[in-house]
Amino acid sequence: MTDILVDQRDARFVLFDLLNVQALAEHSRFPQLDRESLEMLLEEAKRFSEQRLFPLNIAGDRTGAVYANGTVRATPGMRNAYGEFVQGGWLTMSEEADLGGQGLPEVVKFAAHELFLAANFPFMCFVNLTHDAAKLIELFGTDEQKSVYMTRMYRGDWTGTMCLTEPGAGSEVGALRTRARLADDGTYRIRGQKIYITNGEHDLTDNIVHLVLARIEGDPDGTRGLSLFIVPKCRVDADGSVGRRNDVHCTGIEHKMGLHASPTATLVFGEEDDCRGYLLGKPREGIRAMFHMMNQSRLEVGLFGLGVCSVSYRHALAYAKQRIQGQGIAGQHDRVAIVEHPDVRRNLMTMKAYTEGLRALLYYCAHAMDRVTIADDRAEAQRWQDIVDLLIPVAKALPTEKGVELASLGIQVHGGAGYTSACPLEQYMRDSKVACIFEGTTGIQAMDFALRKVHLKEGAVFRGFLTEMNDVIDRAATMAEWTPYVDQLRMTRDALLALRDELAEVPIHNRLRDQLLSATPLLEVAGDLIVAYFLLWSAVAADAKLAAMGGSQGCGKAGEFPPSSDEERLHLAGKTPVARFFIATMLPRADGKLAALKWNDVSACNIDVGSF
Numbered sequence: 001m002t003d004i005l006v007d008q009r010d011a012r013f014v015l016f017d018l019l020n021v022q023a024l025a026e027h028s029r030f031p032q033l034d035r036e037s038l039e040m041l042l043e044e045a046k047r048f049s050e051q052r053l054f055p056l057n058i059a060g061d062r063t064g065a066v067y068a069n070g071t072v073r074a075t076p077g078m079r080n081a082y083g084e085f086v087q088g089g090w091l092t093m094s095e096e097a098d099l100g101g102q103g104l105p106e107v108v109k110f111a112a113h114e115l116f117l118a119a120n121f122p123f124m125c126f127v128n129l130t131h132d133a134a135k136l137i138e139l140f141g142t143d144e145q146k147s148v149y150m151t152r153m154y155r156g157d158w159t160g161t162m163c164l165t166e167p168g169a170g171s172e173v174g175a176l177r178t179r180a181r182l183a184d185d186g187t188y189r190i191r192g193q194k195i196y197i198t199n200g201e202h203d204l205t206d207n208i209v210h211l212v213l214a215r216i217e218g219d220p221d222g223t224r225g226l227s228l229f230i231v232p233k234c235r236v237d238a239d240g241s242v243g244r245r246n247d248v249h250c251t252g253i254e255h256k257m258g259l260h261a262s263p264t265a266t267l268v269f270g271e272e273d274d275c276r277g278y279l280l281g282k283p284r285e286g287i288r289a290m291f292h293m294m295n296q297s298r299l300e301v302g303l304f305g306l307g308v309c310s311v312s313y314r315h316a317l318a319y320a321k322q323r324i325q326g327q328g329i330a331g332q333h334d335r336v337a338i339v340e341h342p343d344v345r346r347n348l349m350t351m352k353a354y355t356e357g358l359r360a361l362l363y364y365c366a367h368a369m370d371r372v373t374i375a376d377d378r379a380e381a382q383r384w385q386d387i388v389d390l391l392i393p394v395a396k397a398l399p400t401e402k403g404v405e406l407a408s409l410g411i412q413v414h415g416g417a418g419y420t421s422a423c424p425l426e427q428y429m430r431d432s433k434v435a436c437i438f439e440g441t442t443g444i445q446a447m448d449f450a451l452r453k454v455h456l457k458e459g460a461v462f463r464g465f466l467t468e469m470n471d472v473i474d475r476a477a478t479m480a481e482w483t484p485y486v487d488q489l490r491m492t493r494d495a496l497l498a499l500r501d502e503l504a505e506v507p508i509h510n511r512l513r514d515q516l517l518s519a520t521p522l523l524e525v526a527g528d529l530i531v532a533y534f535l536l537w538s539a540v541a542a543d544a545k546l547a548a549m550g551g552s553q554g555c556g557k558a559g560e561f562p563p564s565s566d567e568e569r570l571h572l573a574g575k576t577p578v579a580r581f582f583i584a585t586m587l588p589r590a591d592g593k594l595a596a597l598k599w600n601d602v603s604a605c606n607i608d609v610g611s612f
Contacts, residue, residue, distance in 0.1 A: 004318075006310045007048055009571045011111055014363045017541050021367060024105050027374040038108060045112040048088065053119035058083055058260030060122060061427045065202065067253045067263070072201040075261045077205050082126060087154030088206035091131060092115070099138070100154050106296075106373075107366040110303060114359070117300070118307030121431060122262035125198050126159055128300050131291045133160025133211050135400040137230065140289050146235055149209050158207040161269065163194040163231075169609050173222040173287070178214040178269065180277060190214055190248075190277040192271030200265030201233075201250035206242050208233040212269065213276060220284075225268055228286035231269065239442065247275035257356075258430030285437055294404070295388060296398035298439045305399030306358050308432040308569035312403075312410035312425055313351040313553055319414050321345055338413075347409050352574075354406060355583040357531035358399045360538060365395045386461045389532070390453045397445035400435035400528035407432050443520060450519035451512075453528075454500050464502060466493055466529075472537045485583045489536065492529050492587045495594045513605055518597050525597075527592045532587055535579035542575035 015021045016035060025033035062076035086090065093109040095101025118123050134153035136143055152158045169175040178192025190212060194200070197421075201208070210231040219225035237243040247270055256266040269275045281289050320339035328336040338344045368388045375381035406431035411418030418425055436442050452463040471487060476482040499522070506514050546569065 003046070004311075004314055005054065005307070006115050007314065007355075007571075008044070010045060010113070011042065011357060013542070013571070014360050015107070015111060015540070017545055018360060018538060019363060019367045019368075021107050021109065022096075023107065024370060024374070029374050030103070032103075033105070034465060040300055041108070041572055042111060042115075045090070045115045049083070049115040049119035052081055052084065053116060053123055055122035056123065057261070058424060058427065059121075061431075062078055062260075063256075064260035065263035066252070068136065068203075068576040069404075070250055070262045072250065072253060072265065073204065074202045074204050074263075078123065078126075078261065080255070080532075081123060082132055082204055083156065085123075085127065086421065088557060089540065090342070091127060092154050093155055095154065096529070101149075102606045105367075105370045107363055107370055110299065112148070112365060112368040113300065114303050114307055114362075117304040118311050120261075121304050121307070121435075124202060124304070125259075126202075128297070129158040129162060129199060129573075130156075130158075133162060133209060134299055135293060136211060136228070136289055137209075137280065138175060139292060140228075141230075145230060145278065145422060148240065149232070152207075153209060157198065157205060158209055159202075159205045160209045160211065161197055163197050163200070163210050163212040163440075165196045166193060166196055170233060173213065174221070175540040176213060176226070177214070178212065180216045180227060180229060180279075182213040183276075187216075187278040187400050188216070188229060188279060190229060190275040191273065194267045194269070196254070197265045197267050198262060199255070202268045203261055207236075210248065210267070211280065211290075213290065213363045214277070214580045216283055223287045225284055227283050228289050230280050233276040235276065247272050257433065258427065259434055294439070295369070295392050298445075299362065301435050302362055302396040302399045303438045305396075305403035305432070305435050306355070306362055307332050308403030308428050308435070309351065309355040309358060309399065309406045311354050311428055312406045313348070314352060315423075315425055316410040316413040317348060319417075320348060340366070344377065344413060347413055349578065349581045349595060350585075351406050351409055353535060353578050353586075354402050356530065356538065356575075356578060357582065358402065358534045360534035361391070361530055362395055362399065364534070365391050386456060390456060390461050390465060393445040393449035393453055394523060395441060397436075397442045397449075397523055398531070399431070400438075401442055402579070403432040403435060403552075404429065439542065441512045443525075445594065446519035446523040447516060449526070450503075450515050453523075455504065459500060459504065463497060466497055469493060469533050470534065472540055475540050476536055485536075488583050488587050488589060489529075492525075492532075492590050494593070495591065496525055496529060499594055499597055513602065517604060518600075519603065521593045521597055525593050528586050528590045532583050535575075535582050539579040542572040546572050 016037070022035045024030045033596070034310055039228045060078065063075045065075060066073045089102055090112065091103045092101035093112065094106055108593050114122070116127070130153055137150040141150060153160055164173055164176070166176045166178060169177065175582065178190065180188040180190055180196065183189050186520050192214060194212070205424050211228050212229045212232065214229055215225050231248060232246055233248060234558060235243040235246050249271065250265045251268055252266050256264060321337050323338045325338050326341065327333065328337060328340045329342065339348070365388060365612065368384045371384040372381050372388065375384060397428045407425055408423045411423070411429060414423055414425065417423055454463065473486055477486045502516055503518065521598050547567065
């Protein structure tokens with residue numbers, strides 16, 4: 001099977017036919033952009049992912065990172081692969097040329113990252129944390145900090161981490177207790193403990209640059225009193241070389257259900273009161289700096305969820321086509337591949353629909369980020385930024401939850417073979433769960449969505465995005481075959497809008513409770529509606545392209561596409577049944593969740609804790 005990780009036909013369709021990213025070349029920000037170059041780039045990303053990263057992922061799960069005497073040994077091959085990745089220019093795809101980057105749009109970077117993340121998420125943890133830490137130094141650091149740290153991190157010489165979580169202060173960041181004391185030399189002495197630090201210790205590079213949230217002595221409690229510090233594993237000598245070890249030590253790594261090749265460390269800072277840290281940005285603005293990368297980081301984790309969906313679907317589909325078992329429903333006596341069985345087809349259609357709909361959603365979010373960058377005026381930039389802010393909680397939470405679900409469906413298609421370690425989906429199911437936790441759990445994303453994002457500008461952003469669906473809905477509504485599907489989508493959309501208005505009108509003393517109780521199902525409903533919209537948009541766009549290629553119009557009546565060996569035509573022809581399947585099977589379930597939310601039952605809050 002070709003494209004064992006990501007269906008490149010679909011990735012190209014979303015990029016070039018749905019989002020028309022090649023039009024970004026019309027802006028001076030991306031003058032070298034052309035479709036041929038982008039397709040070559042994605043083909044190279046596919047080659048590196050399938051041939052280099054995917055086998056390394058399977059082997060790394062079995063070997064795992066190894067801790068001994070305060071040090072961590074990375075899985076075999078990880079260091080060389082990281083060097084090849086950096087040398088290929090993948091670490092700084094969207095950075096400017098003077099920083100060693102390629103200056104590509106975010107949407108192109110994320111399309112390549114879907115491949116990399118689908119192939120090897122533990123490896124990409126090194127990549128993404130290093131990039132994001134270096135980006136913060138680029139944005140908030142002094143010229144000296146950029147020269148000493150950022151340059152080497154972008155160059156791949158050193159890696160980076162983000163150190164937030166502490167015992168007793170997980171998602172409640174404001175409760176952390178790590179302290180920073182100003183020393184006579186203008187640096188700070190850091191003292192405290194951080195836990196669950198991804199890649200906090202390893203031998204991949206000669207130095208690790210930790211970005212540490214800490215509270216300067218005398219600063220107020222809570223998040224408003226937090227500052228951000230550069231704390232290198234090893235100090236840097238005046239000539240730029242790696243010097244002696246800083247007072248930061250790894251006391252162990254976690255034993256986890258998955259992600260074995262990515263060490264999750266406990267770090268102790270300042271045990272000898274000699275951990276030197278360097279203030280990044282201004283005092284008491286650490287959270288503001290950290291949150292600068294939050295949308296990007298959450299979208300990356302959402303892309304991993306999408307990658308799991310994609311890998312699970314691609315492998316389940318390949319297995320279903322070659323596994324011969326049972327007779328077909330048409331009455332033939334010969335045994336058939338299980339892809340012919342209706343229940344297997346239902347599972348595969350669910351996997352295909354979510355994978356393709358989520359891909360369109362996530363690429364759209366990245367494209368919106370690019371539109372912020374190239375907007376001609378502040379109002380246009382703000383409009384696109386509002387869309388990004390609205391969609392990010394959905395783009396992070398829904399793909400990661402569906403990653404777990406689709407990995408399970410993929411194993412189900414494989415039957416007993418899927419439950420063995422010989423099937424990659426066994427590992428992917430274990431690895432995928434962490435994405436529901438990274439960068440804010442699904443519950444946190446839901447609270448952000450329900451309490452803040454749907455009410456942005458008094459609900460105008462939410463209402464505006466859902467109303468803009470009318471352009472695609474109206475185009476499909478001109479064709480009679482789409483009438484019941486369009487009616488269903490409109491009904492779910494209008495009910496969701498009405499529920500938002502009802503929640504906003506709840507008496508103030510009950511509003512927070514009710515919004516928190518409804519947060520996760522509200523996000524799930526919005527997510528399924530948005531996926532349905534992107535699938536419908538894809539079907540309309542595919543129909544238009546088929547018409548231009550000399551195919552049939554009408555968004556695909558059953559059986560009207562003749563058998564063809566043309567893979568592109570078959571891919572385009574599949575967009576209509578996938579959209580219809582999703583609208584007909586998933587949106588009625590969303591309606592059921594909306595009906596449950598209208599009950600506004602508060603029993604979960606009223607029950608005595610002792611009764612649980």
